[in-house]
Amino acid sequence: MGNYIRKIAYIHQYNEGGEGKSVGFVRLDIREGIWKLSAQMKGNYGNQGRICQVYGYVKKKEGVSAFLMDEINISGTLAEYKKILQKEGDKDFHGLEGLIFQSDGELYAAFWEEKTGYRRAELMTLMKGEKPLIPEIKAASEEEVIEKKEEKSKEVQIVEIPSAKKEERHFSPVWEKIKNRFPLIHPFEEEKNMEYVHITPKDLQILRKDYWILNNNSFLLHGYYNYKYLILGKKKEEEAYWLGIPGIYHEREQMMADLFGFENFQSASLGPREQGSFGYYVKRVKV
Numbered sequence: 001m002g003n004y005i006r007k008i009a010y011i012h013q014y015n016e017g018g019e020g021k022s023v024g025f026v027r028l029d030i031r032e033g034i035w036k037l038s039a040q041m042k043g044n045y046g047n048q049g050r051i052c053q054v055y056g057y058v059k060k061k062e063g064v065s066a067f068l069m070d071e072i073n074i075s076g077t078l079a080e081y082k083k084i085l086q087k088e089g090d091k092d093f094h095g096l097e098g099l100i101f102q103s104d105g106e107l108y109a110a111f112w113e114e115k116t117g118y119r120r121a122e123l124m125t126l127m128k129g130e131k132p133l134i135p136e137i138k139a140a141s142e143e144e145v146i147e148k149k150e151e152k153s154k155e156v157q158i159v160e161i162p163s164a165k166k167e168e169r170h171f172s173p174v175w176e177k178i179k180n181r182f183p184l185i186h187p188f189e190e191e192k193n194m195e196y197v198h199i200t201p202k203d204l205q206i207l208r209k210d211y212w213i214l215n216n217n218s219f220l221l222h223g224y225y226n227y228k229y230l231i232l233g234k235k236k237e238e239e240a241y242w243l244g245i246p247g248i249y250h251e252r253e254q255m256m257a258d259l260f261g262f263e264n265f266q267s268a269s270l271g272p273r274e275q276g277s278f279g280y281y282v283k284r285v286k287v
Helices: 120-127 142-153 173-181 201-206 209-216 218-227 251-259
Strands: 004-015 018-031 034-042 050-060 063-074 078-085 096-103 106-111 194-199 230-235 241-248 264-267 278-285
Touching: 004 096, 004 120, 004 218, 004 251, 018 096, 018 106, 018 218, 034 096, 063 078, 063 096, 063 120, 096 120, 106 120, 173 194, 173 230, 194 201, 201 209, 201 218, 201 230, 209 218, 218 230, 218 241, 218 251, 230 278, 241 251, 251 278
Parallel strands: none
Antiparallel strands: 004 018, 004 106, 018 034, 034 078, 050 063, 050 096, 096 106, 194 230, 230 241, 241 278, 264 278
């Protein structure tokens, strides 16, 4: 059947300050050499419609570039774009790392690789075929290096609990250190035998190393961008941990959550989950 790759990224509006609100998503499916792109973008595009230019964002060893892929007509409140990609002359899609949309002065973009750091002016420059203005990385001062070392010394130590004692022990030194470092919260009306703390994406280093990749998870970053926090929970009587992303329950949103590994939704209020209810998309993790 061959290798199959799926990449999904959220489309964000871009202004002078950089990345803004999310307006949709782009999905790329690669199977047996065939590349299929599909995108959906919500907005108010008017009944008469308007032209939207679609640019491919390409990243290679020699640098990044953008080229015009299509001009489409969008109207109403939902813009859709679909394309099967093939190599056209010097337009090699194998370096494709995102899409840029431009329509009536509005600019939107989605990147497979998060945290590009682009602002509106930089994307406009890139689309004109000029060299993009990548933000410079400032060298850390001696004081900052010392401060980072002190912060690192305070980090939670990850302790492996012997399997033979897991059922016996009810006191977790790891969780006690986490609770001392992060604020305890009560995200659910009925929490039963769970405890939760409030964390951010940069705190994911407290998880086991193979979960650090979640720091680049588009769904997680999308939820954090909207609500500015994540939750980490633990069962009181066992070493079982859950990571939660705040959000509103919808079937389509749950489908997106599944694609990014967050297979369950737990409503914050009592009762069954319902369309439009607030809660958390959760997944089991280890520390």
